Amino acid sequence: MMDLRAGGNELLIRLGFFIGTLAIMFFWELIAPRRPLITSKVKRWLSNLGLVLVDSIVVHLVFPTAVVGVALIAQQRGWGFLNQFELPYLLKIIFCILIFDLVIYLQHVLFHVVPLFWRLHMVHHTDLDIDATTGVRFHPIEIILSMGIKIMAAFLIGPPPIAVLIFEVLLNGTSIFNHGNVRYSQNIDSILRLLVVTPEMHRVHHSTIRWESNCNLGFNFPWWDRIFGTYRPQPAQGHLGMTIGLDQYKEPKKLTLPWLLVLPFIGKLGKYPMTRSPGVE
Ligand SMILES: [Zn+2]
Ligand SMILES: [Zn+2]
Numbered sequence: 001m002m003d004l005r006a007g008g009n010e011l012l013i014r015l016g017f018f019i020g021t022l023a024i025m026f027f028w029e030l031i032a033p034r035r036p037l038i039t040s041k042v043k044r045w046l047s048n049l050g051l052v053l054v055d056s057i058v059v060h061l062v063f064p065t066a067v068v069g070v071a072l073i074a075q076q077r078g079w080g081f082l083n084q085f086e087l088p089y090l091l092k093i094i095f096c097i098l099i100f101d102l103v104i105y106l107q108h109v110l111f112h113v114v115p116l117f118w119r120l121h122m123v124h125h126t127d128l129d130i131d132a133t134t135g136v137r138f139h140p141i142e143i144i145l146s147m148g149i150k151i152m153a154a155f156l157i158g159p160p161p162i163a164v165l166i167f168e169v170l171l172n173g174t175s176i177f178n179h180g181n182v183r184y185s186q187n188i189d190s191i192l193r194l195l196v197v198t199p200e201m202h203r204v205h206h207s208t209i210r211w212e213s214n215c216n217l218g219f220n221f222p223w224w225d226r227i228f229g230t231y232r233p234q235p236a237q238g239h240l241g242m243t244i245g246l247d248q249y250k251e252p253k254k255l256t257l258p259w260l261l262v263l264p265f266i267g268k269l270g271k272y273p274m275t276r277s278p279g280v281e
Helices: 010-031 041-062 067-077 089-113 115-125 132-136 140-157 161-178 186-192 199-206 223-228 257-266
Strands: none
Touching: 010 132, 010 161, 041 132, 041 140, 041 257, 067 140, 067 161, 089 115, 089 140, 089 161, 089 223, 115 140, 115 257, 132 161, 161 199, 186 199
């Protein structure tokens, strides 16, 4: 199969937005932090950014092309729902971004429901502080599964390739943004969270309290949580009083990159999967 990534500047565009968003959030967190960090920032950044590096290498080894490449193939061969009829281009793009976001929301729900998938997703939730780099803290197998789901979705939907590129950049950017440890006006937040998942909204999802971590599962748009009844506006103990992480993983010195990579295979599942009775270990 032809490597379609090489045909465009997809990688450069995505890398540029990734570094740009991370840099903006880094300075924002430095100037106006929301919560005092309880663990070493350097060690956490090494783990989180180390995971991004491992994820990128593994994804490039496993998949011959990115989701944009799949969208190009579907377009050339007339595969997928949207390639069956004519629609205004802008409408197709908006439709695709919404559908892909719904797919990612449902995927996130799945990772909290199925104990086997939760084993992978636990890595994201083991961060004892939450900041912009938490937004890229994912186990490589979770990233592979997510890529597989997005590729299947692209074959079925037949999206314009540009819609996929916009979505991928958006998802990466909003994930970094909504994990930010940043302070800003509550009035702005109440307006902003009508349109996009804000840091104040997603932070609730990282609470050690089970019913809070099973809420606010959206990444880009906040509407799915409201539609499917998984929306929780604020943490019960407040943003400064709440505890971040998982009850079964409290030792910062253990949360190193090698340990995070083997965690899904050896770690304790805990009480968190939605299908488990609370209190079951
Ligand atoms: Zn989660
Ligand atoms: Zn998160």
